[in-house]
Amino acid sequence: MRYPTHQNFRLKAGIVASLIIAAAACTTTPRGEAVSDQPETATLAFSLKMDVAEGAVMIALYGSAEAYDGGGEPVRAVRVPVEGVSMRATFTDLEPGQYAARAFHDLNGDGDLNTNPMGRPIEPFAFSNGAQAQFGPPSFADAAIDVPAGETSGVLDFRR
Amino acid sequence: MTTRRDLLRGGAALLAGAALPAAAQAQQRAPLGFHNAPAAGLDREPMRLVQGRAPAGLSGTLFRNGPAQFRRGDATIGHWFDGDGFVRAFRISEGQCTLSGRFVDTVKRRRDAEAGTFVMPGFGTPAAPGAPVSSPDDANGASTALLSVQDQLWALWEGGSPYAIDPSDLSTRGPVTLRDDLAEMPFSAHPKVSPDGTIWNFGPGFGQPAAFLWALAPDGRVKASGLIKLPRASYLHDWAVTATKLILPLQPWVVGRYSPPFAQSLAWRPELDLQVLVIDKADFTKQKLYDLPAGAFFHTADAYEEADGTIRFDLCLSEEPVLDADRGASILRGVPRTGPEVKMSMAVLRPDGSADLIKTPYTAEFPVIDQRLRSQPRGDVYCVTEGAVRPPWGHPYNALMRFNWQTGKRTSFDFGANTLAEEPIFVPKPGTADGGWLLAPTLNLKASATQLHVFDAQRINDGPLATWQSSTPLPLSFHGLWVGA
Numbered sequence: 200m201r202y203p204t205h206q207n208f209r210l211k212a213g214i215v216a217s218l219i220i221a222a223a224a225c226t227t228t229p230r231g232e233a234v235s236d237q238p239e240t241a242t243l244a245f246s247l248k249m250d251v252a253e254g255a256v257m258i259a260l261y262g263s264a265e266a267y268d269g270g271g272e273p274v275r276a277v278r279v280p281v282e283g284v285s286m287r288a289t290f291t292d293l294e295p296g297q298y299a300a301r302a303f304h305d306l307n308g309d310g311d312l313n314t315n316p317m318g319r320p321i322e323p324f325a326f327s328n329g330a331q332a333q334f335g336p337p338s339f340a341d342a343a344i345d346v347p348a349g350e351t352s353g354v355l356d357f358r359r
Numbered sequence: 360m361t362t363r364r365d366l367l368r369g370g371a372a373l374l375a376g377a378a379l380p381a382a383a384q385a386q387q388r389a390p391l392g393f394h395n396a397p398a399a400g401l402d403r404e405p406m407r408l409v410q411g412r413a414p415a416g417l418s419g420t421l422f423r424n425g426p427a428q429f430r431r432g433d434a435t436i437g438h439w440f441d442g443d444g445f446v447r448a449f450r451i452s453e454g455q456c457t458l459s460g461r462f463v464d465t466v467k468r469r470r471d472a473e474a475g476t477f478v479m480p481g482f483g484t485p486a487a488p489g490a491p492v493s494s495p496d497d498a499n500g501a502s503t504a505l506l507s508v509q510d511q512l513w514a515l516w517e518g519g520s521p522y523a524i525d526p527s528d529l530s531t532r533g534p535v536t537l538r539d540d541l542a543e544m545p546f547s548a549h550p551k552v553s554p555d556g557t558i559w560n561f562g563p564g565f566g567q568p569a570a571f572l573w574a575l576a577p578d579g580r581v582k583a584s585g586l587i588k589l590p591r592a593s594y595l596h597d598w599a600v601t602a603t604k605l606i607l608p609l610q611p612w613v614v615g616r617y618s619p620p621f622a623q624s625l626a627w628r629p630e631l632d633l634q635v636l637v638i639d640k641a642d643f644t645k646q647k648l649y650d651l652p653a654g655a656f657f658h659t660a661d662a663y664e665e666a667d668g669t670i671r672f673d674l675c676l677s678e679e680p681v682l683d684a685d686r687g688a689s690i691l692r693g694v695p696r697t698g699p700e701v702k703m704s705m706a707v708l709r710p711d712g713s714a715d716l717i718k719t720p721y722t723a724e725f726p727v728i729d730q731r732l733r734s735q736p737r738g739d740v741y742c743v744t745e746g747a748v749r750p751p752w753g754h755p756y757n758a759l760m761r762f763n764w765q766t767g768k769r770t771s772f773d774f775g776a777n778t779l780a781e782e783p784i785f786v787p788k789p790g791t792a793d794g795g796w797l798l799a800p801t802l803n804l805k806a807s808a809t810q811l812h813v814f815d816a817q818r819i820n821d822g823p824l825a826t827w828q829s830s831t832p833l834p835l836s837f838h839g840l841w842v843g844a
Contacts, residue, residue, distance in 0.1 A: 313540070315540065315542055315543055317562075317564070319542075319544075320494075321543060331489065331491035331492075333489070333490060333492045334492055
């Protein structure tokens with residue numbers, strides 16, 4: 200017997216639109232980074248909430264609607280190994296401004312947001328500002344948070 | 360003159376209407392077939408035997424599913440298909456019958472309940488702005504059909520995962536992930552169980568010209584699966600399966616420009632004809648496409664292959680879609696049905712690539728067969744049909760029909776204008792090769808009660824052998840199955 204597999208082709212994003220999150224390149228693990236004491240820069244600290252302590256959280260932080268909505272480059276992209284169900288990820292030395300994060304919990308640690316054959320994400324994901332998906336990722340306007348000079352906190356909740 | 364509303368409410372309730380809050384008034388306006396089931400469910404209660412006697416040997420449970428939450432506050436949901444699933448159990452033992460029912464505890468139901476209105480999207484209901492829909496299962500009402508898998512019932516919707524239900528108390532165990540990498544792939548409401556126990560199903564591409572194919576072992580383990588491309592993005596509701604083939608009829612009801620809700624995106628394009636894609640069970644890449652005159656359908660009965668390779672399957676066909684966005688909404692609001700009639704028909708697909716539709720003049724929906732004969736040449740099909748006088752609302756079925764394709768003979772039983780008939784289920788008579796009973800639920804508008812009738816399947820024109828009546832009317836259900844004791 201022979202069966203085509205889902206590798207043969209994939210559905211293009213459509214009605215049940217795929218929540219493709221830009222694959223966050225592994226850069227640094229920000230835990231333990233010192234919070235900048237220069238007042239003109241901004242710090243954004245996310246508290247991360249997961250169901251299980253496994254894999255890694257991948258966060259891509261965008262500084263503009265063009266980059267966030269249009270598939271552009273994130274300002275920062277980090278990989279945070281998950282060692283507990285409650286953790287923090289801190290971005291320091293940011294230009295004050297508006298930022299939005301797309302993030303997913305890479306349960307199996309393969310670096311990708313795994314999807315089913317119809318392109319639906321099957322690993323937990325989250326957006327900044329508590330923005331919810333509705334047949335697709337929320338817009339930059341919904342996910343953006345104001346990050347003035349100094350420290351700002353946010354939450355990325357991956358719990359289902 | 361007695362109006363339909365009087366019939367429903369009784370005069371006292373009509374007078375009391377003015378003093379009721381909007382929510383209660385909305386519920387009062389609901390036609391009895393489309394009123395809310397009790398939110399906390401229906402605890403198991405005996406049904407009263409109002410006629411005849413249960414046949415000896417009839418012992419087991421008829422489980423049924425159907426949407427049952429149509430109103431929240433003063434809002435009415437957008438389409439019949441979008442109400443939350445309510446699973447009911449008619450348990451028959453020693454001549455007695457009891458009835459119980461529970462809503463399936465879905466994410467959709469919880470979020471709608473929290474909001475106090477309908478916020479989650481459906482087939483014909485738009486999502487409220489900001490409603491969280493991160494996956495198709497968030498919109499899954501588990502409202503259409505049931506499948507029995509080992510010790511579980513699966514409540515099925517069209518575009519999401521099965522919801523596991525405990526058959527003993529109808530409590531919800533939760534959505535089923537069939538395999539981790541196939542999480543949240545759609546599993547339609549019309550799986551077909553082959554005689555070897557393999558569960559075949561498809562998942563619709565919902566707007567994409569594609570379908571996902573499933574073959575599950577009897578324990579629910581995925582034996583095979585695959586995504587196939589379709590020549591068009593037809594609305595897929597039901598299909599048919601033979602011993603060696605999977606048959607996807609592609610009606611010319613297709614997704615045009617997508618604008619939610621889904622039903623609003625479907626365009627009727629009869630010039631595209633009714634295509635039928637036949638796929639080899641053993642090799643999903645082996646496919647053959649047939650062309651039939653345009654027609655719309657929701658349900659098939661069964662399919663089989665003849666010795667020369669000709670494939671036949673019965674389907675209930677109409678000139679255009681019956682429950683489209685408009686009619687699926689208006690039926691809930693008590694608007695009498697307009698639109699095309701649905702006729703018992705048969706598709707014939709020949710090895711030389713030619714194909715024909717045979718249409719009978721008989722109105723028919725919810726067709727079923729004796730499951731012992733599945734995938735085999737067969738004459739009889741059972742279904743609901745129209746009685747001599749139509750019932751008052753949008754659901755035009757108030758009679759039961761047995762039609763035989765080999766003899767052309769039709770027999771029927773007319774419940775009368777005060778009754779709405781639901782899908783019958785064929786129950787094999789123990790110790791017989793072809794004997795059986797039809798279990799036929801109805802909603803009696805005059806008695807304001809759900810009834811369950813038992814017919815001798817071969818003598819339905821004699822009328823019910825037994826009729827039980829509940830004290831609580833439940834809204835109409837779609838599909839069910841029998842689990843013998």
